[in-house]
Amino acid sequence: MRTLIVGGGIAGLCTAWGLARLGHEVALFERGPLPQPLGSSFDQHRLIRHPYGDHEGYARMIDRAFEVWDLLWKDLGSRHHARTGTLALTGNGADWAEVSACTLGRIGRPMTEIPVGELSRRFPLLDPAGLERAFWLETGGLLFAQDIVADLVRHLATRPGVTLHPGTEVREVDPDRARLTTSDGKVHTGDRLVVAAGAWVGRLLPAIGTRVVPSRQVVAYFEPPPEARAAWATAPIVIEKTGDVGLYLAPPAEGRGLKVGDHEFSLRGDPDARRDDATPAEIAPLLKRCRSLLRGFDRWPAPRLQVCFYSVTRDERFIVEPVGRAGWAMSPCSGHGFKFGSVMGYELAATLVHERDPAIHSRWAAGLAGAAPF
Numbered sequence: 387m388r389t390l391i392v393g394g395g396i397a398g399l400c401t402a403w404g405l406a407r408l409g410h411e412v413a414l415f416e417r418g419p420l421p422q423p424l425g426s427s428f429d430q431h432r433l434i435r436h437p438y439g440d441h442e443g444y445a446r447m448i449d450r451a452f453e454v455w456d457l458l459w460k461d462l463g464s465r466h467h468a469r470t471g472t473l474a475l476t477g478n479g480a481d482w483a484e485v486s487a488c489t490l491g492r493i494g495r496p497m498t499e500i501p502v503g504e505l506s507r508r509f510p511l512l513d514p515a516g517l518e519r520a521f522w523l524e525t526g527g528l529l530f531a532q533d534i535v536a537d538l539v540r541h542l543a544t545r546p547g548v549t550l551h552p553g554t555e556v557r558e559v560d561p562d563r564a565r566l567t568t569s570d571g572k573v574h575t576g577d578r579l580v581v582a583a584g585a586w587v588g589r590l591l592p593a594i595g596t597r598v599v600p601s602r603q604v605v606a607y608f609e610p611p612p613e614a615r616a617a618w619a620t621a622p623i624v625i626e627k628t629g630d631v632g633l634y635l636a637p638p639a640e641g642r643g644l645k646v647g648d649h650e651f652s653l654r655g656d657p658d659a660r661r662d663d664a665t666p667a668e669i670a671p672l673l674k675r676c677r678s679l680l681r682g683f684d685r686w687p688a689p690r691l692q693v694c695f696y697s698v699t700r701d702e703r704f705i706v707e708p709v710g711r712a713g714w715a716m717s718p719c720s721g722h723g724f725k726f727g728s729v730m731g732y733e734l735a736a737t738l739v740h741e742r743d744p745a746i747h748s749r750w751a752a753g754l755a756g757a758a759p760f
């Protein structure tokens with residue numbers, strides 16, 4: 387079987403990896419370089435964590451994601467993950483951390499509650515004022531995203547049957563006939579077509595585009611002051627929700643930067659527009675929360691701001707669905723798709739090759755089916 391894949395982010399690359407492992411032919415098309423710095427998959431790190439609010443399907447899927455990441459590390463010959471543990475914090479009426487702990491307790495992976503009075507001793511970098519509950523889990527940490535995509539590209543380039551087409555924009559797709567046309571007018575044909583075009587998906591598949599909103603997100607990279615650097619380097623990932631503001635924090639493990647972002651969707655922006663125009667005003671609530679949660683934050687130098695795009699669905703569930711007679715749309719994002727990139731690609735490859743039930747696959751990818759049905 388020959389599969390055409392549009393998009394060289396984590397979703398497209400992992401689908402190519404899965405298909406190549408099963409001995410099938412792949413041609414992957416990417417409009418930019420490979421790896422593509424403007425894709426959502428390109429950044430120093432992405433978080434992987436078990437706590438998932440009341441999304442039990444995704445909470446369950448994390449173990450499978452870790453298994454498939456392990457398989458990928460074996461194939462790549464290097465492991466691009468730092469296990470830091472996960473600290474979930476909540477206050478001022480927000481209940482995301484408690485709900486996550488309940489969900490995880492129900493599926494046999496309980497979180498440990500840390501009394502707020504003990505937080506300062508265990509995590510002296512944080513100021514517990516305003517926090518009501520704190521939960522800890524040994525699992526979770528960072529996936530070194532840009533190293534992963536770069537290594538995948540290197541690996542795929544050596545696999546028999548895989549052809550990579552960087553700098554090749556796909557202008558049009560025909561999912562009924564598994565055909566695509568590139569912007570230089572060339573037509574390519576296969577047996578299956580997968581469109582994993584991230585924030586640009588609506589341009590190729592307008593019906594999917596009505597369900598996915600590109601969302602400009604600004605994150606901040608900080609350089610903590612020298613006296614706090616070593617302590618931050620061994621800190622866990624932190625997810626915090628207080629009232630209606632919240633943040634996630636990626637610690638500067640293994641020489642990476644310290645990144646803070648929030649999960650509030652802007653639901654605006656054009657992924658082709660300039661990205662060097664972010665201002666602190668765009669993340670004012672996030673900076674305010676940093677000031678109260680991170681000790682000594684007023685002494686931290688100004689951050690480097692970075693713009694990236696989410697592709698957001700209304701219910702934050704992934705779209706991995708058949709389109710036409712021979713195509714699939716693959717849009718696993720809503721700001722949480724990287725951690726599942728490996729398992730999304732690996733399982734889609736298996737569904738294509740073994741002709742598994744597409745409806746079951748889509749429900750599983752949407753986090754609706756509970757435990758993986760495969």
Ligand SMILES: Cc1cc2nc3c(=O)[nH]c(=O)nc-3n(C[C@H](O)[C@H](O)[C@H](O)COP(=O)(O)OP(=O)(O)OC[C@H]3O[C@@H](n4cnc5c(N)ncnc54)[C@H](O)[C@@H]3O)c2cc1C
Binds near residue numbers: 720
């Ligand atoms: C700031 C930020 C923080 C995030 N944090 C996390 C996190 O902590 N944990 C987590 O799990 N997830 C996180 N995510 C989400 C995660 O990064 C994305 O869900 C994931 O990377 C999406 O991968 P993708 O392959 O679908 O899209 P992309 O990586 O965007 O890949 C799509 C590719 O398709 C190419 N393309 C588009 N149109 C065409 C065309 N016509 N022809 C050829 N090529 C085309 C694009 O150039 C692009 O390279 C975050 C995202 C952002 C932006």
